[in-house]
Amino acid sequence: MSGGSIIVLAILAFVGITIFKGVRIVPQGYKWIVQRLGKYHTTLAPGLNFDIPYVDEVAYKVTTKDIVLDIPSQEVITRDNAVLLMNAVAYINLTTPEKAVYGIENYTWAIQNLVQTSLRSIVGEMDLDDALSSRDHIKAKLKAAISDDISDWGITLKTVEIQDIKPSHTMQAAMEEQAAAERQRRATVTKADGEKQAAILEADGRLEASRRDAEAQVVLAESSQRAIEMVSSAVGDKEIPVAYLLGEQYVKAMQDMAKSNNAKTVVLPADVLNTIRGVMGRNNP
16 A cells, blocks of 8 residues: 555545544434533534534533432431421422533532521521421422522522431430320329319219218108007007017027027016006106
């Protein structure tokens, strides 16, 4: 092969490589940042693009898809000095890629720090109870606080979500002890109220029983009085029928005692009639 042929082949190879280097095919979902002689020149959209070889170079390949940024967990102090552990997740989109790559050194690191700083500031103005129950309120204030800042970098904040809000380990232990003490206090109060009501009901029962016993005794006494008056009126001075009636009751009582299984000793008076007269309040002439 002659020297001229070699030169021609070299030229053809150079031309082919040059043409190949000047063709840029950008995949869907990406944009390429092109620099010309070290300076920003243009942004290549998805599809077929051309540039000047050896002069233009692709400096950055930036995604146009939504980016999910995890915000690391951090300790946040509330207005009432309670310590909370909080983390979040941010969804962003690079709407102007050249601003994102040239406007800030590391936009992911910057957004993470911006979210953490804003989160500490927002929660620091809230009490513990509000911070634990106002997740949506914190989310809205956080989005409003950082949206304008990152828009200067050509980045749009789609949304930011608070993943976890929980007390620190020491705070959690203190809250559990407080909750246990509150449950114990309520149990003690409930038990005391129950015992109080039971004592009141028991006292009311004893009072009612005593009242009824007293009424029964009064009724019995009145009945006995009427019976005695009726017997006295009917018998008058006739002591034999009265003695007979009392003797009959006396014998019946002896029979009831004899039927009992308990051991007993009964002493009977020798003169039953005089005993009955004594019960009637009459003595022998």
